Amino acid sequence: MDQTHVKNSIVQSPETRRRIILFPLPFQGHSNPMFQLANILHTQGFNITIIHTQFNSPNHSTYPHFHFRSINDQFSEVDHLRSTNRDPSFYVKYLNRSCEDPFRNCLIDLLDEEPVACLISDAMFYFTQGIADDLKLVRMVLRTSSLGCAIGYGAVPFSKEGRFNLTKQDPGYEASVPEYPLIKGKDMLKIAVNPEGYGDLVANMLKQMKASSGLIWNTIKELEEPELETINQDFQVPSFTLGPFHKHFPAPSSSSIKQDRDILSWLDTQPPKSVIYTSFGSVARITDLEFQEVAYGLANTSSPFLWVVRPGMVLGFEWIESLSEKFMESVGDRGRIVKWCPQQEVLAHPATGCFWTHNGWNSTLESICEGVPMICSPCFVDQPIIARYAGDVWKIGILLEDGFERVGIAKAIERIMMDKDGEEMRKRVIRLKEKVNLSLDEGGSSNESLKSLVAYISSL
Template sequence: MEKQATKSYERVVLVPTPGFSITVAHAKFNSLNPSNHLEFVSLLLSDNIFERDFGNLYDVIVVVNNNCKVPLQEYLAQKMEKEEPHEQVTCIIFDWIMYFAESVANNLKLPSIILNTRCPSNFVAYHAFFSLAHKVTFLYKDLPLTKFCTLEEALKLIAHVCNLRASAIIWNTMDFLEHTELSQLQKHYQVPSFSIGPLHKLASLTSTSLVEEDTNGIQWMDKQALRSVIYVRLGSLATMDKKDLTEIAWGLANSDKSSLWVVRSDSIPGTEWVDILPKGFEEGVGERGCIIKWAPQKEVLAHCAVGGF
């Protein structure tokens, strides 16, 4: 009897360092629940962003960076003063928006690593805007941040991005998806870089919505035909004027298609939600339309009734 070929495998042996400890320093706003992450040490930084009104997103970023720097530095300095040889603080990893952490790392003579949750292509665009800003005249509408800050503020934020100097960078991507962009950025930053994305695949699904989600849209879609619904949502920050929203409303009504439309209460600044929709629109779409203030987006996009978005 002929002997069957034996299938061969290659085995990888992983030897982790024992006692590896992670401290998560998080602004109090939208902070994680420490009881759900017992493997980490949690440090809540006082950001004080609820104590004042903000004109735009740039103001929030500046205030968080200004307010969180001192408490983080004081905490780490005390910890390093008392630390045992086997409990040394060896590195700070920070989201690029939280650029104050790089200054803290430099002050404490610690290496720092930038964590970029946005894609490298986004950063290539930032570098292009910053380098061209003083050579050509930009139209205000051409910058991606103009909805959220002034042109001057946008350039200040981009300057922070371009001038970050850490020991390494973690990118939320894969090399084969953005090889050209990663090569360009490597020439600029000239530090080791690690492409470990997509990051959302590495964590369990949790809701990070800052607005209460309405599940009525899912229940309505359960009654709709396969791939028959147009899903319309403009994100969590974008605003528009009454004329633009009216155009969208009647476009959906005249399409004769079913639609799930997310209309935030602040879609039109200074307007109450009940006054946002044009008169007669809801009666015009009838059962073909479902309008809600917020939606569990991943569930909506995964729904079999969605035909376009």
């Protein structure tokens, strides 16, 4: 566990120790940063209670220093629908309805036991603001994506159905969206499969973020300084940018898939900055046609690769059984396919030269923190916005504009691994890495933001 940036922390005395209640959204990209934040706050002298759903329940033994309360989310009643083509907003909105009464009752019981400094809930659990107001409890919000995404969500016209029915032949498909020029019309198709449902979710989330008593962000000021200025203007509550959380306190993986740690020995045998690490996260699913394009895009390069294929990631298949023997023979020892791996260690390994990613915010931050340029294949919700930042704003990645297409994949790999463009991207991402490290040091922006957050909570 990296204690580098904990040693200079403000630690409360036992007399001033107070309890914070945290409520994570039960999906890996949300729960991991919430538990990282919980660890950070615990080192600052706060007692931590986690209220969690039964769905994706955390392993309590992993966090013996926390208290846990489980609530019945009734998610099992709709879990069988997860195999259908429902958009993510369906499940998040369902949880906001089904958790309301159990959460309220749990919170009342906890408040009867001892004083609580504040509640920190995931921003997408927007229903918690009304309950906190009723119980006169301060609610703060953890937003697990970027500042830029929050701004983009406020600007994207979810209500305009035509924007979400574009085809490649439509003029607006490749055109910038007037309300938010960073993204293109085709990005809108990925941001929301169900525009009405996702628009409603986003509107509720943003409204209750503005009604909260403070916003906590897993980012750093130097990475999104213009965006932070905009957020401070639009949201009249304090913002605390104390990321990247995992550099303060790595969180144990919440994945149910066992990590393949043997792959680190294989990486040890590869030349420096030679390996293409490919992983599309814990949720995304792709068709077999897309899967084959990824496979042959990797096979058609000369670079070694490490490819994470999560069980069930390919629609209609258990794992990689649709790959031909010819493919496996042609790749030989140059490629490795695993079900899951210790991503932060892989990105930090000297052999890793590129990260082909879905651009979830956690993965993007981890890549920046290790100075690894990216190939970007966003799948849905905030990922297209983050990918545009990586490619067009920070210029540390290449966005695959045509999706999973083997010729474009091979060209992107060659460009990032062998061309001058790739060298420049690597230099830029290494400069960002250095800024991250400075922000965490004593006097740095994230370190100071953490101190401000501790002082703010202590004053409540």
